[in-house]
Amino acid sequence: MNIITQLIFLILLSTAGYFIFKSISRIRRNILLGKPDDRTGNTLTRLKLMTLIALGQKKMFKKPLPALLHLAVYVGFLIVNIEMLEIVADGLLGTHRLFAPSLGVLYPILINVFEFFAVAVIVACVFFLVRRNLLSIARFKSSELSSIPRRDANIILVVEIILMCALLTMNSTDLALQKKGIEHYFYTENFFFSGLIAPFFETFEPFTLQIIERLSWWVHIIGVLAFANYVFYDSKHLHIFMAFINAFYSKLEAAGKLPNMASVTHEVKLMLNLPTDNGEAPSELNRFGAKDANDLTWKNLLDAYSCTECGRCTEQCPANITGKKLSPRKIMMDTRDRIEEIGKNIDKLGKANEDGKSLLDDYISSEELLACTTCNACVEACPINIDPVSIILQLRQYRIMEASKAPAAWNGMLSNIENNAAPWKFSPSDRTDWVESINK
Amino acid sequence: MNYQVPLMSELATQGIKPEVLFWVGCAGSFDDRAKAITIAFVKLLNKVGQSFAILGTEESCSGDPAKRAGNEFLFQMQAISNIQILDSYEVKKIVTACPHCFNTLKNEYPQLGGKYEVIHHSEFLQSLIDSGKLVVKGGSFKGKKITYHDSCYLGRANDIYEAPRQLIEALDAQLVEMKRSKTKGLCCGAGGAQMFKEPEKGTKDINIERTEEALATNAQIIAAACPFCMTMLSDGIKNKEKENDTKVLDIAELLALAEGL
Numbered sequence: 001m002n003i004i005t006q007l008i009f010l011i012l013l014s015t016a017g018y019f020i021f022k023s024i025s026r027i028r029r030n031i032l033l034g035k036p037d038d039r040t041g042n043t044l045t046r047l048k049l050m051t052l053i054a055l056g057q058k059k060m061f062k063k064p065l066p067a068l069l070h071l072a073v074y075v076g077f078l079i080v081n082i083e084m085l086e087i088v089a090d091g092l093l094g095t096h097r098l099f100a101p102s103l104g105v106l107y108p109i110l111i112n113v114f115e116f117f118a119v120a121v122i123v124a125c126v127f128f129l130v131r132r133n134l135l136s137i138a139r140f141k142s143s144e145l146s147s148i149p150r151r152d153a154n155i156i157l158v159v160e161i162i163l164m165c166a167l168l169t170m171n172s173t174d175l176a177l178q179k180k181g182i183e184h185y186f187y188t189e190n191f192f193f194s195g196l197i198a199p200f201f202e203t204f205e206p207f208t209l210q211i212i213e214r215l216s217w218w219v220h221i222i223g224v225l226a227f228a229n230y231v232f233y234d235s236k237h238l239h240i241f242m243a244f245i246n247a248f249y250s251k252l253e254a255a256g257k258l259p260n261m262a263s264v265t266h267e268v269k270l271m272l273n274l275p276t277d278n279g280e281a282p283s284e285l286n287r288f289g290a291k292d293a294n295d296l297t298w299k300n301l302l303d304a305y306s307c308t309e310c311g312r313c314t315e316q317c318p319a320n321i322t323g324k325k326l327s328p329r330k331i332m333m334d335t336r337d338r339i340e341e342i343g344k345n346i347d348k349l350g351k352a353n354e355d356g357k358s359l360l361d362d363y364i365s366s367e368e369l370l371a372c373t374t375c376n377a378c379v380e381a382c383p384i385n386i387d388p389v390s391i392i393l394q395l396r397q398y399r400i401m402e403a404s405k406a407p408a409a410w411n412g413m414l415s416n417i418e419n420n421a422a423p424w425k426f427s428p429s430d431r432t433d434w435v436e437s438i439n440k
Numbered sequence: 441m442n443y444q445v446p447l448m449s450e451l452a453t454q455g456i457k458p459e460v461l462f463w464v465g466c467a468g469s470f471d472d473r474a475k476a477i478t479i480a481f482v483k484l485l486n487k488v489g490q491s492f493a494i495l496g497t498e499e500s501c502s503g504d505p506a507k508r509a510g511n512e513f514l515f516q517m518q519a520i521s522n523i524q525i526l527d528s529y530e531v532k533k534i535v536t537a538c539p540h541c542f543n544t545l546k547n548e549y550p551q552l553g554g555k556y557e558v559i560h561h562s563e564f565l566q567s568l569i570d571s572g573k574l575v576v577k578g579g580s581f582k583g584k585k586i587t588y589h590d591s592c593y594l595g596r597a598n599d600i601y602e603a604p605r606q607l608i609e610a611l612d613a614q615l616v617e618m619k620r621s622k623t624k625g626l627c628c629g630a631g632g633a634q635m636f637k638e639p640e641k642g643t644k645d646i647n648i649e650r651t652e653e654a655l656a657t658n659a660q661i662i663a664a665a666c667p668f669c670m671t672m673l674s675d676g677i678k679n680k681e682k683e684n685d686t687k688v689l690d691i692a693e694l695l696a697l698a699e700g701l
Binding site for chain 2: 288325377397399407414429437
C-alpha cells in the first residue's frame with residue numbers, strides 16, 4: 001500500500017515539475033523575443049532595490065491596510081512552503097511527520113507558526129475577496145478587468161483559502177487521532193489553531209478521521225502542485241516570482257530620462273556633417289519604435305509578465321482619472337496577451353508576426369497612446385517598478401516615424417520646431433523681444 | 441536699477457565667459473505669461489549680481505515635445521545642434537526655468553555629447569538663499585496661504601520636491617498641500633507634448649481637475665515652477681472664474697515680488 005502511494009506521489013511531483021519547467025521555458029523564450037536593453041552593472045544597487053521593493057514591499061505601504069494583509073499572505077506563502085519540505089519528504093519516503101522526532105520541542109513551535117500564518121492567509125484572502133467582489137473600488141471595476149482577469153483573481157484567492165483550510169484540517173484530525181491513540185499518529189504536543197478545531201473531530205470514528213486526515217494531506221499537496229502549474233501557465237499571480245527579477249532590473253536613471261535611439265544619432269550626425277562614432281551605419285536597422293510586442297525591449301516584456309493587475313497605476317493616471325481611454329494597466333495586460341499570442345504563433349507557424357495582427361491598433365489604440373502626459377504617476381505608483389510609459393513612447397515613435405501618423409496639431413508643432421526653432425509659429429528673430437520690456 | 445541681459449555672443453567677443461547660461465526656453469521667450477517669469481528671474485539674477493548670459497536667437501527648442509510626441513529624429517536634430525552651440529561657447533553650467541528643458545538637457549543630452557551641470561531655477565534660487573546672496577523678506581506674502589503644484593518633470597521625473605517648497609517657506613508664507621502632492625502630485629495635463637494638441641475625449645480636462653484640487657486648499661496663491669503648468673492652471677482658474685481671488689505665480693515671480701522687483 002505504502003509503496004503505491006509513494007509511487008503515485010512521485011509521478012505527481014515529477015509531472016507537475018515537468019510542466020512548470022515547460023511554462024518557465026516558454027515565458028523565458030517569450031521575454032527574450034524583445035529587443036536588447038542593457039541593464040547590466042550596478043549589481044549592489046540592484047540587489048538593494050530588489051530587497052526593498054520585492055522582499056520588503058516598500059512601495060506597497062503607500063496603502064497601509066492592503067499592504068499589511070498582502071504581507072500576511074506573502075509571508076504565509078513563504079512560511080507555509082517550509083512545511084511543504086516535510087510534506088514532500090513524507091510523500092516520497094512514505095513517512096509521517098518526518099521532522100517531528102529530530103526537531104523535538106522546536107517542531108510544535110514551527111507548526112504553530114505555520115498555522116498562525118495559515119489563519120492569517122485565510123483572513124486576508126476573505127478580506128480581499130470581499131473587497132474585490134462586494135465593495136465598490138474603482139480599480140477593481142475598470143473595463144480592462146473583463147471576466148478572465150476577474151476569474152483569475154478570484155481563483156487565486158479561493159485556492160489559497162482551500163489550501164490553508166486543508167492544512168488546518170490535516171493538523172486537527174491528526175491531533176484528534178493522537179488523542180484516540182491510533183498507531184502511526186504519534187504525540188506531537190498541541191497545536192494552538194488546529195487544537196481549537198480538534199475537539200470537533202474527536203467525535204468522529206477513527207477510520208473516518210484517518211480518511212479525512214489523508215484526504216487533507218493529498219488535497220493540500222495536489223492543490224499546491226496544481227496551483228503552481230496554474231500560476232506559471234497563465235496567471236497574474238506570477239508576480240510572486242517576477243517581482244524579484246523585475247525589481248532587480250529596475251531603471252536606475254532619473255524617471256524623466258528617455259533613452260536616445262542610437263541609429264537615429266548616426267543619421268542625424270550624417271545630416272549635420274558631423275563625425276559619426278563608427279563611420280558606418282549600425283548593421284541592424286530595426287524599425288523605429290514599436291509596432292508589435294516583440295519590437296519592445298525584453299524589459300518591457302518582463303514588466304508585462306510581472307504585472308499583477310492591481311491597478312494602482314491606472315488609479316493615479318491623470319488621463320484615466322479624467323475619463324480618457326488610457327489605462328496603464330491595460331497597456332501592460334495587452335502587451336502580455338500579445339507576446340503570449342506571438343509565442344503561440346511561433347510554436348504553431350514557426351513565425352512571430354504572421355497573423356496580421358499587432359500590439360498597436362489591434363490591442364492598443366492610438367487614442368489611448370495619445371492621451372499619455374508622460375507624467376510618470378503610473379511608474380511611481382507601481383509596487384514593483386513597472387514602466388508603462390516606456391511602452392507608450394515606443395508605440396508613439398512607430399506611429400510618427402514609420403506610419404507618419406500624428407494629430408494635425410502635433411504636425412504643426414513639429415514643423416514649427418523644424419522651421420522656427422520653437423513649437424509655436426513665432427519668428428526666431430523675435431526670441432529676445434522680451435528683453436526690451438524688462439527695463440520699462 | 442537698469443537690468444542687464446547679456447548675450448553669449450556679445451560676451452564672447454569681449455572674451456568673457458559668464459558663470460552660468462540662462463536657458464530661457466521657448467515658452468519663456470514667446471509665451472506672454474511665461475515671459476513674465478523670465479523677466480522676474482532675470483531681475484533676481486541682476487539683483488544678486490550673478491554673472492550670466494542667454495543664447496538669444498541662437499537658442500532653439502530643446503526637442504522635448506518632439507521626443508515625447510515620438511519624433512526622435514527631430515529631437516536629436518535639435519539636441520545635437522544645440523549641443524554644438526553650447527559647446528562652441530564652452531558652457532559648463534546651465535540654469536533654466538522650464539522643467540521640460542531642464543529634464544531634457546540634464547538627462548538626454550549627455551549621451552549625445554552634451555555634458556553640462558543643469559540646474560532648475562528653483563534649486564538655483566534656493567542655493568542663492570542658502571549662500572546668503574539673496575535675502576528674502578516675506579513682505580506682502582507674510583502669512584498668506586500658498587499651495588505648490590508639483591511639476592511632473594521636476595518631481596517624479598527628477599526627484600525635486602523640496603527646493604520650490606523651501607522658497608515658499610522663505611517668504612514666511614503658509615504652505616498648504618493639495619490632496620495629491622509630491623510623488624502623488626497630479627499632472628497639469630500639459631506634459632508629453634499634450635501642451636500642443638487638444639486632449640482626447642474624456643469626462644473632464646486634467647487642468648480643471650487639478651485646479652479644483654488647488655482651489656480646495658483655499659490658498660490665495662497657487663505657486664508653479666513650470667511655464668506649461670502655469671498655462672494649464674491659469675486656464676483652469678479662468679474657467680472657474682476665480683481670477684480675482686486666486687493668483688497663479690511662478691516661484692521666481694513670488695521672490696521677485698517679495699524683493700519689490
